[in-house]
Amino acid sequence: MSSSESDRERNVWRQTPLLVPIVAIAILLGFMLAGVLAPVYGLLGSAAVIAAALFARVQARAPAVFATVAPAPAADIDAAVTTDLAAVIGAAPIPLILLNADGIVLAFSGGARALAPALRRGQPAVMALRIPAVIEGIRAVRVGGTARRVEFSERVPFDRWYEVFINQVPSPAHSGPDLLLTFNDLTPLRRAEEMRADFVANASHELRTPLASLSGFIDTLQGPAREDTVARERFLRIMREQARRMARLIDDLLSLSRIELNAHIPPNTPMPLAPIVRHVIDSLQMLARERNVAVEFSDAPNPITVRGDRDELVRVFENLIENALKYGGAGGRAVVTIKEPAKPGGEASVAVRDFGPGIAPEHLPRLTERFYRIDVGHSRAEGGTGLGLALVKHILNRHRGRLTIESTPGAGATFTAHLPTVVEA
Numbered sequence: 432m433s434s435s436e437s438d439r440e441r442n443v444w445r446q447t448p449l450l451v452p453i454v455a456i457a458i459l460l461g462f463m464l465a466g467v468l469a470p471v472y473g474l475l476g477s478a479a480v481i482a483a484a485l486f487a488r489v490q491a492r493a494p495a496v497f498a499t500v501a502p503a504p505a506a507d508i509d510a511a512v513t514t515d516l517a518a519v520i521g522a523a524p525i526p527l528i529l530l531n532a533d534g535i536v537l538a539f540s541g542g543a544r545a546l547a548p549a550l551r552r553g554q555p556a557v558m559a560l561r562i563p564a565v566i567e568g569i570r571a572v573r574v575g576g577t578a579r580r581v582e583f584s585e586r587v588p589f590d591r592w593y594e595v596f597i598n599q600v601p602s603p604a605h606s607g608p609d610l611l612l613t614f615n616d617l618t619p620l621r622r623a624e625e626m627r628a629d630f631v632a633n634a635s636h637e638l639r640t641p642l643a644s645l646s647g648f649i650d651t652l653q654g655p656a657r658e659d660t661v662a663r664e665r666f667l668r669i670m671r672e673q674a675r676r677m678a679r680l681i682d683d684l685l686s687l688s689r690i691e692l693n694a695h696i697p698p699n700t701p702m703p704l705a706p707i708v709r710h711v712i713d714s715l716q717m718l719a720r721e722r723n724v725a726v727e728f729s730d731a732p733n734p735i736t737v738r739g740d741r742d743e744l745v746r747v748f749e750n751l752i753e754n755a756l757k758y759g760g761a762g763g764r765a766v767v768t769i770k771e772p773a774k775p776g777g778e779a780s781v782a783v784r785d786f787g788p789g790i791a792p793e794h795l796p797r798l799t800e801r802f803y804r805i806d807v808g809h810s811r812a813e814g815g816t817g818l819g820l821a822l823v824k825h826i827l828n829r830h831r832g833r834l835t836i837e838s839t840p841g842a843g844a845t846f847t848a849h850l851p852t853v854v855e856a
């Protein structure tokens with residue numbers, strides 16, 4: 432017997448507590464009767480009472496079949512619903528408005544007040560709902576009687592989209608049925624749709640440019656430059672660079688989608704922070720030398736451990752330090768500083784500071800958007816995909832950390848990765 436079956440069995444015996452004494456008395460009675468009368472009657476008596484007991488047990492095992500509690504009549508349920516309708520609507524977590532047939536507000540929820548602050552009970556709804564599509568929808572439902580769905584959008588204070596369901600609700604009032612307006616905020620859905628469309632457009636544009644250049648060079652190499660060995664060498668070098676750019680883009684896109692997929696699972700492996708940062712600085716020495724930038728490293732006095740994915744953290748510091756070399760290299764210096772958390776278990780930080788041209792304030796909030804670049808030509812010339820800082824942001828989010836950016840135009844920029852630390856036992 433499985434454990435759930437034996438549990439059920441135990442419950443059955445618990446639900447019929449008289450079962451054991453009944454069976455025992457039945458057997459005793461049976462034998463008493465057997466002594467006085469005839470053995471056969473006694474046995475029959477025992478059998479009858481045991482059968483009754485078994486019947487009781489079966490009844491307990493199948494309460495649905497033998498349920499004795501009758502469903503309550505609808506009228507009783509109606510009488511039992513004593514909750515005030517206005518209170519029910521007021522407590523609804525979505526915007527709801529109840530109007531009578533004359534368009535007077537009978538009740539509304541907190542969400543509806545946020546949507547139309549001028550709503551007042553007893554006042555005409557049109558005074559507060561200044562949305563022509565909704566007012567027209569209310570009119571149409573009052574006249575036609577069939578439920579309607581209306582969409583509308585608001586531009587101020589920022590873009591929002593809603594759908595409203597307008598349904599008739601039977602009412603004892605003589606003027607006709609009430610109207611229930613249920614609002615549904617479509618904004619997050621619309622934003623996600625817009626972002627997806629933008630993303631696909633951007634990604635295909637970024638891939639199409641190097642692809643067009645590749646097929647152009649292939650045509651040239653097959654045609655006019657067929658015999659030109661010098662041109663061929665030069666074209667092949669450019670083609671290799673374009674192919675690398677496409678590979679980098681696909682690599683970044685795949686990394687982004689993988690990180691997004693795992694965004695809800697924070698990495699769990701304790702990782703000492705300094706060795707990772709040191710490794711990245713070492714691996715970028717070639718680029719730093721090429722750009723004439725001296726990279727300085729200032730570690731925290733005590734070792735710091737975070738919970739992290741090593742490859743992803745390498746990616747974060749690689750992107751930030753590479754950007755400091757590529758875009759801030761003119762300053763000739765980059766300083767990477769690890770700072771301890773203010774209190775045990777708090778956030779540690781890794782700041783990457785450059786002394787280049789810096790970033791104008793209007794760009795700062797948009798830098799982590801996918802494909803956002805201040806100067807597309809410069810980014811492309813540097814082999815950038817425009818996805819680096821988006822990746823950094825997503826990786827830090829997954830690590831329950833964050834990215835902050837500060838810059839004074841003309842004096843360089845500081846990109847800081849903040850990461851929660853592990854408390855050492």
Ligand code: ADP
Nearest residue numbers: 754755758804805806810815816817818819820
């Ligand atoms: P990219 O692949 O273009 O480097 P990123 O997402 O890493 O993409 O960076 C986005 C843009 O932010 C860059 O194109 C550049 O314009 C700007 N940027 C990033 N880091 C710096 C920096 N240290 N100084 C100035 N501008 C920067």
